[in-house]
Amino acid sequence: xxxxxxxxxxxxxxxxxxxxxxxxxxxxxxxxxxxxxxxxxxxxxxxxxxxxxxxxxxxxxxxxxxxxxxxxxxxxxxxxxxxxxxxxxxxxxxxxxxxxxxxxxxxxxxxxxxxxxxxxxxxxxxxxxxxxxxxxxxxxxxxxxxxxxxxxxxxxxxxxx
Amino acid sequence: xxxxxxxxxxxxxxxxxxxxxxxxxxxxxxxxxxxxxxxxxxxxxxxxxxxxxxxxxxxxxxxxxxxxxxxxxxxxxxxxxxxxxxxxxxxxxxxxxxxxxxxxxxxxxxxxxxxxxxxxxxxxxxxxxxxxxxxxxxxxxxxxxxxxxxxxxxxxxxxxx
Numbered sequence: 139x140x141x142x143x144x145x146x147x148x149x150x151x152x153x154x155x156x157x158x159x160x161x162x163x164x165x166x167x168x169x170x171x172x173x174x175x176x177x178x179x180x181x182x183x184x185x186x187x188x189x190x191x192x193x194x195x196x197x198x199x200x201x202x203x204x205x206x207x208x209x210x211x212x213x214x215x216x217x218x219x220x221x222x223x224x225x226x227x228x229x230x231x232x233x234x235x236x237x238x239x240x241x242x243x244x245x246x247x248x249x250x251x252x253x254x255x256x257x258x259x260x261x262x263x264x265x266x267x268x269x270x271x272x273x274x275x276x277x278x279x280x281x282x283x284x285x286x287x288x289x290x291x292x293x294x295x296x297x298x299x
Numbered sequence: 300x301x302x303x304x305x306x307x308x309x310x311x312x313x314x315x316x317x318x319x320x321x322x323x324x325x326x327x328x329x330x331x332x333x334x335x336x337x338x339x340x341x342x343x344x345x346x347x348x349x350x351x352x353x354x355x356x357x358x359x360x361x362x363x364x365x366x367x368x369x370x371x372x373x374x375x376x377x378x379x380x381x382x383x384x385x386x387x388x389x390x391x392x393x394x395x396x397x398x399x400x401x402x403x404x405x406x407x408x409x410x411x412x413x414x415x416x417x418x419x420x421x422x423x424x425x426x427x428x429x430x431x432x433x434x435x436x437x438x439x440x441x442x443x444x445x446x447x448x449x450x451x452x453x454x455x456x457x458x459x460x
Contacts, residue, residue: 175388179349181342184378188340188349190388217345226387227336227351 152282158299161279162291165231168224169195173258177223178202180213187213192257193224200235200272201253203243203261211268215240220272231279235272243267313443319460322440323452326392329385330356334419338384339363341374348374353418354385361396361433362414364404364422372429376401381433392440396433404428 156164168174176193179186187209194201200222204211214220214237222233241249243261249269250262261267277292279285291299317325329335337354340347348370355362361383365371375381375398383394402410404422410430411423422428438453440446452460 177338177349177384177388179340179347179382181345181347183345184342184374185380186340186342186347186374186382188338188382188384188393190384190391213345213347219346221340221347221349223338223349223351227338230351232349 152284155285155288156281158288158291161285161288162297162299165277165279165291166195168229168231169193169200170256172256174224174256176200176202178210179221179223180210180219181217182209182213192259194253194256196249196252196256196271198274199238200233200274201249202270202272203253203257203264203267204270206266206268211240211270214270222272229281231277233272233274233278234276235274238271238273241269241271243269313445316446316449317442319449319452322446322449323458323460326438326440326452327356329390329392330354330361331417333417335385335417337361337363339371340382340384341371341380342378343370343374353420355414355417357410357413357417357432359435360399361394361435362410363431363433364414364418364425364428365431367427367429372401372431375431383433390442392438394433394435394439395437396435399432399434402430402432404430 174193175190177188177190179188181187189210191202191204218237220235222235224231243250243264246269253269254260274292275295276290278289279291280289291297335354336351338349338351340349350371352363352365379398381396383396385392404411404425407430414430415421435453436456437451439450440452441450452458
């Protein structure tokens, strides 16, 4: 675990850590926020890629829309895994996810509607764009140093709380 | 290039794009912000890692402090490269960086002082922590869709502006 960009308790008084149920509720609320973005980290032969893109949270899946030619789409096609971050650095929801399926943006009307309902742009007419449907495997949430303990809310695809 | 978490111009009116000099000044100002965090993406065999950590910007280097045993430190030791993001998703500074050097936090007093002067915690007495000094190779900055063009401010380690 890396130092999570935290204000140490030496320097300031932190609010008490949230319990697991509160963290889960906060995380789900954040993931469903209209027009929210997600940092998407992917890798190719140990070279990392990272970009912010719009997020839709649809039936416990993180859905993003990217160009088929983008590093994110190509890395995910090759590796099948991504690490996602939602929220500011001191109120994060971190998701390790597997690529569940890839859909041309014009072909799955139901998914497109769900995406557009949350995101603040509409990719459905954008040639060459794909929806990538990412299945969370591990979910963690923390704010400051005192929330590192107890940060794991989902493991192996199952909620712990 | 992925869809950068943007509000499309169809949906709202964006402010005009900043020129390169303004973007560089804004980026340098952001990087020097006290108590700011950086998203650090690293990779190992195509498995991405991503964490937020505190940032110090010291003589055009991004300096972070992490545990030697952390995935970030191990990935960087193996691959030598990271991709960094500073700022919120719609006002980002993206940095592709090489690992220039690794220093035990207790051994380089000058670096430690510079780190502590910007970060809001002090790792110098933390056993097992390292300063990783990351040299920018490419720097990009954008806010919304209309700033994707012209986003590259540094290439091959040299400022373009």
